[in-house]
Amino acid sequence: MNANIGNPHNGATPLVEMRDISIAFGGIKAVDHASVDLFPGEVVGLLGHNGAGKSTLIKILSGAYPRDSGQIRINGEEVQIGNPRDAKAYGIETIYQTLALADNVDAAANLFLGRELLTSWGTLDDAAMEAEARKVMGRLNPNFRRFKEPVKALSGGQRQSVAIARAILFNARILIMDEPTAALGPHETAQVGELIKELKKDGIGIFLISHDIHDVFDLADRVAVMKNGQVVGYAKTTEVTKDEVLGMIILGKCPPNAIRGPGAID
């Protein structure tokens, strides 16, 4: 494969480069020699049916699964990501489809889970964490007041904003959003859209994963389409139509303006 997969920034170093990534569960190749890349301030939509391998591919980047083969480069340097902690150390933050919140503790505890603020005595500094939580939540969801309640008491939208807040709290450089608007109403979906634009301005690279093209098309700069664990192709959203992308998702057919991947059929 070439180094610039639909590279819009000729010659620039990508923020993330995943090359020839494969992983198998039992005998099933969930991801089969897939490559994607991501540049600063760019939104890449990762599309495909349920089971196409997009979530699995991205979980390799976020450290949830170890890859069988392939390379990951961050800012051009090859890195080893063995667990979620490694990924976070490289500024990779993930908002999982399931949100991955601990339902029985409050918003602040979830925001800082695994990265708690400590007092000089080494104990949890709950007040400081709540203060930070109030700050970041005030930016995302100004109406949020329920800081003392376990997150299971919150609405779907509120839980989503907690998950998003957790991802942006630690100055992420790379953000992975797995079906970020699946559980949201139209108003909240629009809010997430605004947030993505804002984060883009800050130079954060975003992978947006969805099985629904409408969620992604207007927000993404490029799309990468997967089918049966392989990449069908890459395209700039300005150069292809939604119908053409749908053709890639459903049939695996690569339109002329897209760059072919190994999973494309003729």
Place this chain on the structure above:
Amino acid sequence: MTQTQTAVTTQTQGKEGLLTAFLRATEIDARMLGMFGALILIWVGFHEYGAIFNNNGAFLTYRNLWNLSVQTASIAVMATGMVLIIVTRHIDLSVGSVLGVTAMITGAAQVWIFPKVLGLGLGHPMIWILAVIVALVVATAIGAFQGLLVAYLQIPSFIVTLGGMLVWRGAAWWVTRGETISPLDPNFKLIGGGPYGAIGVTASWVVAIVVCVLIILSLIAGRRQRQRFGFPLRPVWAEVFIAVLGSVLVLGAAYIANNYPWPAGIVKEYATSHNIPVPPGGLFIGHGFAIPVLIAGAVLIVMTFIANRTRFGRYVFAIGGNPEAAELAGINTKRMTVMVFALMGTLVGISAIIASARLNSATADLGKVDELYVIAAAVIGGTSLAGGSGTIWGAMLGALVMQSLQSGMVLIGFEAAMQQMVVGGVLVVAVWLDTVYRRRIK
């Protein structure tokens, strides 16, 4: 007519509103209130039953309440660890057997090995110190080993500890091939309580006052902290109420412990050995807090601190709420599992010390069926078997409720078979009530 009705409705609404507002302002858990209510009901109930049917209300006496506190200590200590085990969605059925084998090894060490092999004289202060260390190390190691099997070999904790229950009970027998080790080291024995194993009147007041000061200081520190960040504060009257309530409970416990006098024989023995003249009316020497009760109190404070104020505690609850999320947040859930089981082991070690010291002997049967009382205490105290929720103080209160029921039934002369049936029934009813309560607040 309509007017009066309206008036009545408003009044009741106002009343309900008051109680709710009161609970909210003081941040007192309704469940906590319910448990205290149940405890008082049990205490008064047994006392009155005895007073009416046996002409002797023996429950609410200094003597009984003091004994109750000592009897509760061992189960209460283990229940605090069981909370963390159950919160992380595990179970430990082996605690009774681990207690047994730990007590046997500790007993053998202090009676046979330390005096004979190390050549320490009888009653040498190093003996009890080494014995305590042996107990803690043995029990912690067993806990950690079982935790390793659960975490890294991924054997369900139910099976690991069910096996452990049988293995360690057998091991307890093997230590001496069934022989009972008695008596134990005279200093070690004091850890179990008894007249000499209590700290006396003056020291008890000092302890109680220190605890009261700590309660007040921690309330002030919490308030300052919230002020610093400009968070909403509890009303001042609510803070004062909590401080007063906590202080009254602690001072009341000290008052009760101090008013339970030494038996005349012990007083005589003590007076003779210390050359104190005994007045004709007899000499009053109060027990004060028993050492095992102080240990349980210290465990309550330390375990509450661990559960609420440390990363370890935060991770325990996060794992219980959503193990996958905890893993994705970068928490090493396997290592946490080992640590939780090891901590449970340490607490079993403390209970093994208390239980064998109290009996002044180590037997292979020590701690039999304790696992069920420990689990029951944690569950009655509001620990959810689904994982993710539970409190340390709740488990201790649960242990006190269980022990109150048992010793209450002994006092009013119920047969052992009947006692078992009542305790079992209460466990089921308590969990049912808790389920109803949880559904209500949802």
